[in-house]
Amino acid sequence: MEVAEPESGIEGSMKHPDHDLDPSVQFLPASDEKKLEKRSLSLRTMLLIGLVVLASVTTLIVTLLVCNFHLRTGEKIRKVFSGSMTIASQRFTDSYEDSNSRQFKELASQVSKQMKDIYNNVPLLSRYYISSTIQAFSESSNDSVVAYYLSEFSVPESQLSAVDEAIRSTEQIGALRKSRRVNLEHKPTNTLLIYSMMSGAVDARFINSSLNSHYMESHHSHPGKTGIIQSPGFPDTPYFPNMYTEWQLRADPNHRVQLEFIAVDLEDDCRNDFIRVYDSLVPTESQVITEECGNITPNKKLVFLSSGNVMLVTLVTNEEKNFPGFRAQYSQVAAEIPGCGGKLTGMKGTFTSPGFSSHYPPQIQCVWDIEVSTGKQVMLNFSRFSMHEPGQSPKNCTKDYVEINSNRMCGSQPTNKVHVFESSKLTVKFFSDMSYVDEGFFAQFEAYDPHHFCPGRFQCDNRVCIDSKLQCDGYNDCEDMSDEKDCVCEEFYFRCKNGLCKPKHFFCDGVDDCGDNTDEENCGHCEAGQVDCRNGRCVSEQKKCDGHNDCGDGTDESECAKAIVLSCSEFTFKCKNEECISKQNPRCDGEKDCDDGSDEADCDCGTVPYKSSRIVGGEIAGEGEWPWQVSLHLKGEGHVCGASIISNSWIITAAHCIHETNRYSQAEQWEVYLGLHTQGESNTWTVQKSVKQIICHPAYNPVSFNHDIALMKLDSSVIFNQYIWPICLPSATRVLPVGQSVWISGWGKTREHGNLATVLHKAEVRIINDTVCHQLMGDDISPGMICAGLLTGGVDACQGDSGGPMSYMDPGSKRSFLVGVVSWGEGCGQREKPGIYTRVTKYRNWIREKTGHPLGS
Ligand code: 4AZ
Numbered sequence: 001m002e003v004a005e006p007e008s009g010i011e012g013s014m015k016h017p018d019h020d021l022d023p024s025v026q027f028l029p030a031s032d033e034k035k036l037e038k039r040s041l042s043l044r045t046m047l048l049i050g051l052v053v054l055a056s057v058t059t060l061i062v063t064l065l066v067c068n069f070h071l072r073t074g075e076k077i078r079k080v081f082s083g084s085m086t087i088a089s090q091r092f093t094d095s096y097e098d099s100n101s102r103q104f105k106e107l108a109s110q111v112s113k114q115m116k117d118i119y120n121n122v123p124l125l126s127r128y129y130i131s132s133t134i135q136a137f138s139e140s141s142n143d144s145v146v147a148y149y150l151s152e153f154s155v156p157e158s159q160l161s162a163v164d165e166a167i168r169s170t171e172q173i174g175a176l177r178k179s180r181r182v183n184l185e186h187k188p189t190n191t192l193l194i195y196s197m198m199s200g201a202v203d204a205r206f207i208n209s210s211l212n213s214h215y216m217e218s219h220h221s222h223p224g225k226t227g228i229i230q231s232p233g234f235p236d237t238p239y240f241p242n243m244y245t246e247w248q249l250r251a252d253p254n255h256r257v258q259l260e261f262i263a264v265d266l267e268d269d270c271r272n273d274f275i276r277v278y279d280s281l282v283p284t285e286s287q288v289i290t291e292e293c294g295n296i297t298p299n300k301k302l303v304f305l306s307s308g309n310v311m312l313v314t315l316v317t318n319e320e321k322n323f324p325g326f327r328a329q330y331s332q333v334a335a336e337i338p339g340c341g342g343k344l345t346g347m348k349g350t351f352t353s354p355g356f357s358s359h360y361p362p363q364i365q366c367v368w369d370i371e372v373s374t375g376k377q378v379m380l381n382f383s384r385f386s387m388h389e390p391g392q393s394p395k396n397c398t399k400d401y402v403e404i405n406s407n408r409m410c411g412s413q414p415t416n417k418v419h420v421f422e423s424s425k426l427t428v429k430f431f432s433d434m435s436y437v438d439e440g441f442f443a444q445f446e447a448y449d450p451h452h453f454c455p456g457r458f459q460c461d462n463r464v465c466i467d468s469k470l471q472c473d474g475y476n477d478c479e480d481m482s483d484e485k486d487c488v489c490e491e492f493y494f495r496c497k498n499g500l501c502k503p504k505h506f507f508c509d510g511v512d513d514c515g516d517n518t519d520e521e522n523c524g525h526c527e528a529g530q531v532d533c534r535n536g537r538c539v540s541e542q543k544k545c546d547g548h549n550d551c552g553d554g555t556d557e558s559e560c561a562k563a564i565v566l567s568c569s570e571f572t573f574k575c576k577n578e579e580c581i582s583k584q585n586p587r588c589d590g591e592k593d594c595d596d597g598s599d600e601a602d603c604d605c606g607t608v609p610y611k612s613s614r615i616v617g618g619e620i621a622g623e624g625e626w627p628w629q630v631s632l633h634l635k636g637e638g639h640v641c642g643a644s645i646i647s648n649s650w651i652i653t654a655a656h657c658i659h660e661t662n663r664y665s666q667a668e669q670w671e672v673y674l675g676l677h678t679q680g681e682s683n684t685w686t687v688q689k690s691v692k693q694i695i696c697h698p699a700y701n702p703v704s705f706n707h708d709i710a711l712m713k714l715d716s717s718v719i720f721n722q723y724i725w726p727i728c729l730p731s732a733t734r735v736l737p738v739g740q741s742v743w744i745s746g747w748g749k750t751r752e753h754g755n756l757a758t759v760l761h762k763a764e765v766r767i768i769n770d771t772v773c774h775q776l777m778g779d780d781i782s783p784g785m786i787c788a789g790l791l792t793g794g795v796d797a798c799q800g801d802s803g804g805p806m807s808y809m810d811p812g813s814k815r816s817f818l819v820g821v822v823s824w825g826e827g828c829g830q831r832e833k834p835g836i837y838t839r840v841t842k843y844r845n846w847i848r849e850k851t852g853h854p855l856g857s
Pocket residue numbers: 796797798799800801802822823824825826827828829834835836
């Protein structure tokens with residue numbers, strides 16, 4: 001591996017691998033307009049450059065960017081940090097924007113030397129330091145220079161977090177200088193006066209060792225003008241595979257860079273091809289403003305602002321699926337954003353997050369003081385509110401938030417909710433941190449008469465106003481139930497004994513929606529004292545479990561506490577000796593029910609040996625909590641689907657995971673991760689296997705998703721440990737009552753339009769009545785499917801969870817059974833749109849036939 005020369009800051013720089021090869025991409029000297037602008041390139045030139053660049057796969061830039069960010073070399077791991085520092089002792093000149101200029105090279109060399117000194121002052125860093133390269137300079141608002149660098153270290157694995165910590169300590173450089181621990185008194189005369197310094201890790205996906213080319217452009221925006229940047233070849237030819245491209249954008253001091261995406265057409269999966277925008281000129285992880293991929297429709301405005309006068313746009317692509325790419329326009333806007341805070345008076349008015357309807361910039365704070373006339377009070381409504389950020393919980397809002405009277409709000413807020421305050425004054429604060437931005441909010445305030453608030457809306461007891469349509473709809477919209485009290489139940493609702501109205505489809509769904517169970521009473525058509533047979537007959541309760549098939553379909557003998565030998569039916573459990581017994585769920589319940597004991601054979605499954613303790617609305621799982629959970633990776637693309645371990649050589653997944661493309665159906669394209677908790681982080685117990693054989697259900701229908709189940713045989717058998725353990729397969733007769741709580745787990749998206757989870761998530765959902773599911777989801781529901789979710793929405797499986805387990809823990813035996821395989825749904829977590837799962841009990845015989853799994857019947 002080639003490594004940059006430690007001292008120079010230019011030699012071996014990752015900046016312009018292509019310069020020696022094609023002069024057309026060199027940076028021009030400063031023009032008479034003072035600022036530099038890269039020469040615009042024709043498509044042909046771009047393609048030519050692209051080809052040349054592709055040929056120059058071994059350039060140092062790529063070597064460092066692609067291979068060195070976090071690469072193992074024997075015992076040590078190469079780690080690269082990126083960052084910026086303000087050099088107070090240096091005045092900015094335009095030539096610093098041209099990396100080929102003498103001035104750039106001289107200053108870069110000085111900065112590199114100084115960085116070495118800085119790291120030498122921290123023993124841990126000096127031990128592992130290799131080199132720094134200076135990527136760019138920009139002009140700060142006080143005429144000094146900001147330098148952007150990449151620093152490379154070679155670190156033993158055990159020291160990685162200590163090095164991270166030590167790197168953070170270098171951010172104290174200003175403080176250190178003041179306390180003279182860095183001996184600047186004896187500095188050589190050309191030592192730079194460094195004022196502030198910040199460093200951070202680089203995005204892990206740059207580690208992708210197949211990235212083999214690099215392309216870079218630099219632009220300085222001009223007042224009143226817009227410039228265009230676009231992926232090479234856009235829109236006529238797809239972007240190149242395995243390429244890292246970056247666009248450095250600068251504005252004049254006291255200005256911000258504004259970037260508007262005009263078109264984005266990338267692969268859907270951000271783990272493969274993605275655009276990232278940084279609030280810096282280097283790709284520092286803590287300064288990502290946004291990440292984009294997929295196809296973004298032009299009616300959705302995607303505008304971003306920098307916090308200072310620089311911005312970096314990067315495009316990383318992988319081997320497969322090359323799309324047209326993107327086009328964006330950049331310009332500069334004044335640093336001061338009008339309407340960021342201030343005093344608001346009058347009877348009503350509006351205010352927005354800074355820059356709305358652009359995304360707000362990072363690192364900004366606004367404070368509004370609202371005051372309405374005395375005698376009136378303030379109410380506030382957010383007609384738009386979107387402040388999501390990866391890693392931010394809506395419970396504590398530590399990243400970007402709005403704060404009203406010390407209450408923080410983030411994530412989404414319902415647009416039909418009005419906040420009512422018992423005061424004529426209100427202070428609203430807006431805060432955005434260094435990374436990730438969102439659309440922000442549009443707020444209306446209004447003065448109200450304290451005796452008559454919520455005009456035109458329903459007023460909750462907790463002084464929240466909601467849309468009148470939400471009153472008496474069966475859902476607790478006020479969050480204090482006041483919208484569901486004293487209701488007259490309309491046509492599609494029934495009345496509970498306690499007076500609540502509930503949608504008719506909540507009736508007899510197995511869940512006590514009323515709270516007094518009246519919606520679950522008298523659910524059969526038979527009289528009191530009779531059993532409801534599933535074939536519609538009614539027989540006396542006394543005939544239940546008496547050993548006679550009184551219903552005729554075995555229902556009266558199917559839910560018995562004790563095993564009675566009966567003639568075989570779909571409601572009986574068949575022992576290995578062909579005897580059939582009547583007991584409900586006899587398999588692996590710890591009691592020998594079959595004379596030959598076959599109901600308790602091969603029950604070493606479904607227990608959690610570990611005794612510690614974009615799923616939507618779920619929470620992070622404990623390590624080892626779902627030891628049968630598998631992550632299926634497609635080679636080079638990462639996690640695609642979930643699966644469940646059923647024996648030491650077989651796993652179960654969804655057929656649609658396999659059917660997606662021709663490539664997906666090839667066994668050698670898959671990597672199976674067992675005992676995994678965090679994507680990209682293997683533990684000593686994590687096992688990776690290849691796939692020897694894939695068996696999709698022969699009747700799988702890719703249009704209806706009927707029979708969405710598949711088996712994968714591992715290339716060699718896995719040794720179980722406390723993090724790798726099989727789940728039990730349910731017997732065909734396992735009864736899962738409606739309303740039963742079951743668990744789903746996976747690394748899928750945590751929001752419908754969000755990103756895949758890195759850490760395994762879990763969520764508790766409930767089995768939903770088949771009839772209700774038909775009503776809600778239409779005729780697409782077949783007997784091979786089972787619905788689960790919460791009808792109120794918010795908790796669900798999502799894209800990336802497919803193939804993973806829906807497990808039921810039998811409270812008696814404490815064993816988990818695989819009752820469903822995540823299959824499909826309409827969106828994720830929507831109200832009255834449950835998730836659809838493959839009903840595993842229906843596929844038992846097929847599983848046994850294909851895998852030889854030693855199941856009872
Ligand atoms: C999917 O795309 C998917 N809400 C899986 C489950 C659900 C929706 C989508 C259920 O794999």
